[in-house]
Amino acid sequence: MNARIQLSVLLVILGCFLVFIPKKQPGKFSVKPGDLALWASNDTSSLPVDEVARLICNETPDITLIDIRNAEDFKICNLPGSVNIPLQNLPDKEHLTLLNRRTGKNIFYSNGDEASAAALTLAAGLGYKNCYRMKGGINEWYAVVMNASFSGGHISAKENALYANRFEAKRVFTQYNSLPDSLKTKLFSSRQMEKAKLDGGCE
């Protein structure tokens, strides 16, 4: 084949590549509006407090709890193992690797429902997969987990499991937040390391 034709074919292939790669603009939504509308109508990304408590008690390694409150609120108390990314910093490039990972779950939470719903919608619009939020936030966590009490006469096996989970989550939360800040992350990472050892993983 003529060298010019070969060169032209190469240019055409390059052109096709440039035309069909998605146009990414930083800070702009990248998903199709119809897909986002469908996502908004199915509320499958909101996890109840009990589910998050179970994940914390099991020390599930592939979840990342993301506290989107400001640093002052985060300092008072936070869910064990959380990272603090204030909502206004969420679309920053520096958090891209964490938010856009393909495996595991990112769970947003705030004090209530509004900020976490906004964070989740922003994440969904920016095309980040595997993002969830904790329904009701820390206020709901306190109402359900920290103030958990059973007042009935007979407890079923299901209720027993539910309350055992809540009491364990309460114990872990209180223990974690009673430690000085410098020790919190160390405690959590050492626990995860111990779990990895038990699972047969390496340090």
Add this chain to the structure above:
Amino acid sequence: MKRLKDIKYILIISAIILVMMIIKVCHNNIWPGNAGKAAETIALRTQFINMEELKKGGGPVTLIIPGSPVSGNNLSSFPVMNVSWNEMMSKKFLRELNQMNHKYVIVSGSRSDAMKAWVMLHQAGIKNLLILKEEEMNDELFKYQFQPDTTIRLELDNAGQNII
């Protein structure tokens, strides 16, 4: 001329690709809003309006109710648009909102749905977009006080050493 004939198919394909690239470059993003600005507005909570402020007036107001309809709340004095999530993101609806140039107030029984709708419409480029806040209480205030357990001691491993 013969050379041109040899590469005419490639020239045609190249011309098509060129046109497609021009369209792609000139085509405006359907999402003109900036996620960073939206996040800042939400953090500052400037997108809320209460009933008193709404009744004071200041230009035409249209209420947008996403998902299931909301009843009562003295809302009958304002024009209302009930929209499903799918309709809300349709080009026709967004064009309609842009043409009317009203102040739009999102009303929903669910705080999270109202916020979702606000973020989506804000990113779709709708201006003067607010959320009706009926209660005075701020949902994002921490209602409880954490009581640290002062008896907490660091856990020890089998050798009696602190695990951290």
